[in-house]
Amino acid sequence: MTSSHSKLYSDDVSLVVVVVDTNPFFWAEAALPFANFFEHLVHFVNSILLLNHLNRVVVIAAGVSSCAYIFDSSDATAPGGAGVAATFDKTKHKVKEFIDQDALATKGNSSVDSNNAASLLSGALSLALCYIQRIFRSGTRHPQPRILCLQGSRDGPEQYVAVMNSIFSAQRSMVPIDSCIVGTQDSAFLQQASYITGGVYLKPQELNGLFEYLAAVFATDLHSRTFLRLPKTLGVDFRASCFCHKKTIDMGYVCSVCLSIFCKNQKKCSTCGSEFSRVMPDLNSMPDQSK
Numbered sequence: 001m002t003s004s005h006s007k008l009y010s011d012d013v014s015l016v017v018v019v020v021d022t023n024p025f026f027w028a029e030a031a032l033p034f035a036n037f038f039e040h041l042v043h044f045v046n047s048i049l050l051l052n053h054l055n056r057v058v059v060i061a062a063g064v065s066s067c068a069y070i071f072d073s074s075d076a077t078a079p080g081g082a083g084v085a086a087t088f089d090k091t092k093h094k095v096k097e098f099i100d101q102d103a104l105a106t107k108g109n110s111s112v113d114s115n116n117a118a119s120l121l122s123g124a125l126s127l128a129l130c131y132i133q134r135i136f137r138s139g140t141r142h143p144q145p146r147i148l149c150l151q152g153s154r155d156g157p158e159q160y161v162a163v164m165n166s167i168f169s170a171q172r173s174m175v176p177i178d179s180c181i182v183g184t185q186d187s188a189f190l191q192q193a194s195y196i197t198g199g200v201y202l203k204p205q206e207l208n209g210l211f212e213y214l215a216a217v218f219a220t221d222l223h224s225r226t227f228l229r230l231p232k233t234l235g236v237d238f239r240a241s242c243f244c245h246k247k248t249i250d251m252g253y254v255c256s257v258c259l260s261i262f263c264k265n266q267k268k269c270s271t272c273g274s275e276f277s278r279v280m281p282d283l284n285s286m287p288d289q290s291k
Contacts, residue, residue, distance in 0.1 A: 012221045013054045013143040015135060017128040018045070018150065020070075022061045022099055023119045026153040026183060032207040037182065038095065041150070042088055044214040049073055051219065056143060058131055061095060062124035062151075063102030064117050069127065070094045118156030121149070121189060125166035125177075132175055144222045146176045146199070149190055152183035157248050160189075160241035167193045176200075178218050182207060188237035188248070200225075201233045243271060 020041065027034040045057045059071035071094070076087035106117070125147070132145045147170065170177055176199035179190035186203060194201035204213040217230060239248050242263035253262045258272040268275050 012223055013052055014048065014221045015056045015058075015132065015143040015145040016048055016148060016218075017058045017060065017131060017145070018148045019060050019062055019121070019124040019128060021119045021149075021151045021153055021182070022063050022095065022102070023117060023153040024099060024103060025064070025117045026119075030152060030183070032182065032210070037207075037210065038092070040210040040214065043211045044219065045071070045073070045088075047215050047219050051221075054143065056135075058128075059091070060124050060127050061098050062119045062121055063098065063106070064119060065105040066098075066102050067120050067124040067127055068098055069131075070098060116154065118159070119151065119153045120159070121151065121156070122159040122162035122166060125149075125163065125170070129166060129169055129173070129175065132173065136173075145173075146178060146222060148178040148180065148218055149193070150180050150182060151187055151190060152181070154183070154185055155187050155189045155248075157241040161243070163189050163193075167196050171197050176222065178202075180204065180214065180218065182210070186237070188239060191233060191236045192238060195233060195236045200230050202231050 018041070022034075027037075030037075041059070045059065048055050048057050055073075057071070057073045058069065061068055061070045071087065071091040073087075128147045132147075135142050135145065167177065170193070175197065177190070177193040177197045178199040179187065179194045179201045181187055181190070181201075181203040191201055193199065200217060202213065202217055204210060220228060239250060240252070240261050241247060242249050242252055243260045244262050244264065244266070247263060249261070249263045253265055254260070255262075255269040255272065255274060257274040258269065260269055260271040266276065
């Protein structure tokens with residue numbers, strides 16, 4: 001069996017899968033308009049493609065209820081392709097169509113709260129990893145893969161299990177997950193993703209200079225990163241989400257069989273069906289140990 005390392009083109013050839021947050025509820029109140037954000041993204045993608053003609057970039061849109069591929073540079077550079085500029089023009093139309101379709105799907109979903117609506121990060125990461133695996137198996141040589149998440153909306157605790165599965169899958173495949181936060185709040189999911197997979201986590205201070213941040217931190221290939229002094233995360237939020245109410249918790253109960261996490265004491269695990277004969281104390285009634 002051929003290892004992934006022996007199939008690489010070279011150290012400086014990259015496959016970058018960019019996950020873009022298109023949550024309309026976030027962008028309606030964001031300091032940076034989505035149109036300006038998308039222009040920064042276009043310039044960033046162009047800079048990666050200009051660094052090496054073998055580089056490939058794929059862009060995935062992550063909405064509230066769905067996610068989809070909206071750009072693939074191989075479509076532009078293939079023989080008979082429309083070219084990068086024309087492909088970007090088509091991408092703008094694809095983004096608009098995707099946002100409209102996602103809005104219709106979200107409107108029909110009564111469980112979505114516009115004040116706390118999260119983007120479908122888990123689905124977008126799954127699409128990114130599937131694309132990378134397809135490249136791995138398509139030939140004898142492939143570029144160095146990595147994922148870049150551009151997220152603004154909050155984390156969705158209900159996606160905790162799916163997101164963590166994607167993170168560990170990326171770690172196993174040696175695919176770093178880079179994170180760039182364009183919102184006001186940090187993302188615990190992406191902090192863990194970047195930490196576990198060896199990626200870079202960044203929350204720019206000035207979004208008007210977003211392209212400069214992207215080009216300086218995320219455009220370089222993985223080999224060149226070893227020579228650069230990149231930003232390091234000062235702290236990582238490792239809190240988990242309970243399986244029963246999908247809420248982020250500091251303390252909880254863990255099933256000894258399947259490791260499911262619950263915020264309240266359970267007589268039976270809802271995941272694997274194991275019964276708990278031992279009566280555990282209620283964590284909510286215990287004194288606060290931090291004081």
